[in-house]
Amino acid sequence: MNIPTAAEILEALSLAQPRPTSETPRDSRGIYGLFDHSGVFRYIGSTSSANETFYKRIHQRHRTGSETTSHYFSRMYNTGRMWRLRNDPATKLDGDIAKALRNTFIARNCGAVCFPLPDHAPIARLEAEVIAMAPSHMVAWNRNGMEAYEEPTRLVDALIEDLGMSPFERAAIRRQRTRFYGNAPAVETPGPIQTLPTGPFKFFAIDVETANNDRGSICQLGLACVRPDDTIETWVTLVDPQTDCWTFTGLHGISGEMVRGAPTISTILEDIDGLLSGQTVYQHSGFDRSAVRAACSSLGRPEPAWNWRDSVGVARRAWPELSGNGGHGLAALKAHLGLQFEHHDAGEDARAAAQVVLLSERKRA
Incomplete structure (x- = not known):
């Protein structure tokens, strides 16, 4: 199989329609792009590790991983009622509820595109080349290039109602929003x-x-x-x-x-x-x-x-x-x-x- 060029990969990613993170391929790896809640292409990454598929990297790591590392969905939507201070025992229960809300928000409102590559392809090198030639908006999240979003209030409100969150859960995420904006917890x-x-x-x-x-x-x-x-x-x-x-x-x-x-x-x-x-x-x-x-x-x-x-x-x-x-x-x-x-x-x-x-x-x- 011929290895595509970085330009070909970038064009394919640019033209692909984003799909929910849960629909990313479970049996292949390569180069991918992440889309924010408004449908804008924001990040280019790769599954360069041999044991990491698109699904594992995007749905199970970017979406649900730590807010302080390179799990970009978690980082960018660590905001408002979806905010959590990692490893804080005093707010763990509230934070876990906020994180669960965030995970669901990302699954419902964000998306990804994938370009599979064979295992022998130089994935890491191709990723660097694709990033270098991509327009700025497509790599805005790369290397922590953007701050976390303001809470998409309307979408979060709709999700809370759709999930039927209990008074206890709603109070927990209200407290998280208060903590996020710096008031006394x-x-x-x-x-x-x-x-x-x-x-x-x-x-x-x-x-x-x-x-x-x-x-x-x-x-x-x-x-x-x-x-x-x-x-x-x-x-x-x-x-x-x-x-x-x-x-x-x-x-x-x-x-x-x-x-x-x-x-x-x-x-x-x-x-x-x-x-x-x-x-x-x-x-x-x-x-x-x-x-x-x-x-x-x-x-x-x-x-x-x-x-x-x-x-x-x-x-x-x-x-x-x-x-x-x-x-x-x-x-x-x-x-x-x-x-x-x-x-x-x-x-x-x-x-x-x-x-x-x-x-x-x-x-x-």
Whole structure:
């Protein structure tokens, strides 16, 4: 078989129609091109290694590999809600959810073209020659020539809806977007309990999610810590309720597998009690206090001495017009006040309750 010239390979790549990464050849290797989500040719590479096919290199490495190496799809779409900080134990759970979203985004919205070559072809040399003669837009990603894209918001929104991502997953990728743009992160990890924020604080808001109808089966707990300048630092953790009954997974998206290795509620309460003892702690309705009380009862320990308040009562006094017109639940207040949060995620709901209190204070001022 005659070996084609670099010019012939470049022309063939330029004229080929990109296909999804999952359709790249599994039994051949050679030179290939990668296309971004807008259909523009951006990168030229090769499967110069004898044991690497197009499929392995493109679908299994460029798409799902490390964001910090030469896996260019992963690098270029490590952005916004698809962003992950590799090997960061404090954000691993959120990061894994963001990475899975990114992998699916690339599979659905990006593409590749391939030019197979025989094993005896000088693939590495031909690749260098093709890159040298390619127009700049076709090698824009080569040698880290471009920064990661801004998040393609419309496409990501559509994908999230199509995947039916749970409140827990949506909250995780919202936190990743917050971290990507440099705001203070919220901790979310199933590992050992993370360091709590340090004060001073004006007040706190708390929210819990449970595994089932047993109010003591707390599987996620979130704290919104409100500083004197009204900024909010959110701390959220998964909790292992040590149950096999997961009735509410469809509501919040948390499962028994997710909480494996997470701290128990006994450990959580011991840790946060030092921060919250004697402090004002808001809940939105009476559920959260009753859940903490039920958990304490099952542990044979007294309920913590926190100064409980109810942000529902605060909302009723601040916005009486909502009575009989949607009510004062978080979902109704979200629409009325323009709040941005994922309902049925403990960290997001705690933050929303704190925002309700702060907005009511501003309304009275």
